[in-house]
Amino acid sequence: MNGRLRRVNAEPRWLRALLLGVGLGFLFFFLALPLLAVFVEAFAAGWTAYAGALNDPETRSAIGLTLLVALFVLPFNVVFGVAAAWAIAKFDFRGKSLLITLIDLPFAVSPVVVGLVFLLIFGAQGLFGPWLAAHDIKVVFALPGIIIVTLFITSPFVARELIPLMQAQGKEEEEAALSLGASAWQMFRRVTLPNIKWGLLYGVILANARAMGEFGAVSVVSGHIRGETNTLPLHVEILYNEYNAVGAFASASVLALLALVTLLAKTVVEWRMRRENSMLLADLPAEES
């Protein structure tokens, strides 16, 4: 009886083994193995070589620049993302669908094209080029250019994460806060923000991962000036092209570590979000009193 039930409910043993094998094999060859390879190559010449490669002034400058860019970009992402999601989720206005499409634009455009666009706008021959040159402001091939393209690339993450969340939560709690006499800021600070904090953090983590890892767009506007406008991903490529395998993989391992930390943070945040959601959706206990 039991055996027959199992046969009805489950696939045959060989098929289960095959499907599991294919899945795990894919995970190993395409995800785990490359990650492992990065660290194996980075430590191929031993600890000291690894430490030496990371201690290289140009590498340190690349790491510093990457962190600096993220530091500039993330606050903007938070403000823009919350503002856009707020407007879209809680209000109806003309051009709302256009705004939603615009927010998705950076996802749809190739990063190299994004780089070129900003080159055309701020470059020497570009739209604002002469004016910028006349005022001695460097945008392209300098830090501002890198920050601008990274902003463009990462702008959708927070908004994308918050829009469905805020739409699902509706605006009744905000209205309740207003009817209780809260000011707009008090309403945002005490009601809206606590409700979206995990979603917001999740968006920031994704945006951060992209800001630190972005290659294409930054590559076009950075100018690859060593020790000045080289971000970590660009630096990895340069070292690799110079056959400095240890240096390249050591730098890559830093990026990989950042990715792992991001993943960990993301998992924790997702877990918290799920827990809060399940608390909200929990069945009502029986009526008491």
Add this chain to the structure above:
Amino acid sequence: MSIEIRGIGKRFGNFVALEDISLHIPTGELVALLGPSGCGKTTLLRIIAGMETADVGQVLFAGEEAAHVHARDRKVGFVFQHYALFRHMSVFENVAFGLRVKARKVRPAEAEIRSRVTALLKLVQLDWLADRYPSQLSGGQRQRIALARALAVEPRVLLLDEPFGALDTRVRKELRRWLRRLHDEMQISSVFVTHDQEEALEVADRVVVMNQGRIEQIGSPDEVYSSPATPFVYQFLGNVNVFHSRVHGAWAEVAAERPEGGPESAVTAFVRPHDIEIEHHPLTGGLEATVQEVHAIGPWVRVELAHASELIEVELTRERATILALAEGQLVWLKPRQLRVFAAPGKTMEEGGSGI
């Protein structure tokens, strides 16, 4: 505080949500806005609260124009159908919210906030839940917390949007009586929106029946039930007992009374199912009908009868049903004890008129 509503109108695109609504709510009264969904009752409530703005018309609080008073300054307590409790705050903090957001100068001290919140939680009989979160409460408990939260800021007016709509029948009945008691204790004006006629009739001092953005009738529960002003009110306020037959002329004769205009003009007569008498012998002016089905529903026995092509519902007490001992297919005679006749609206009048 009294509320005066003058000529309020509101459209959403092409949809007319409210048209020329005027209403006076004196201090201390509990008023029900009753109507089917989409009749504009919630929109009207939200306009009073300042969460929606009217296209035309005025709202006056205690005689003062409120158009430029922001929702947060109206001192209006609002209770939402789905509670809208702050999900990340404990029950205590939810109730304390209105006190905590007050400007520093008028904000009560922490000890005072504590004692006031505790007193409110006692009032709603849920002081033992102070540390719980909204997700840990049942629907009825959530709604009582929502009420306590609204009352914390000592509102001059309490507005409730389908407050018991999401609750099951037993809890709803209990909360209804509780709301009535609370209103009487607090001495404030309350307006609540409902689509449940039983709720409106039981709780309110006055019932405002709305339909398609207009007020159909304003009156005491007894008035709107026993002398409905329009066919709509008659049909809407029938509870499950509603019975409407569109018999022309003939019905008037059945009742041995002729409506104004006589049999030449078409009329629609309304009779409640419990206002019809069934007899086994022919009645003068009685209506012949065949018994189709007999159901016992709680204290009532509902009988469905066919007269020509029309279906007629009659409700009898159990005793009467036992005496009559009706069987399916039986021929009986009907006579309404009480009926109300309305002139049929435009189109039907012509059709009906030529038909008789």
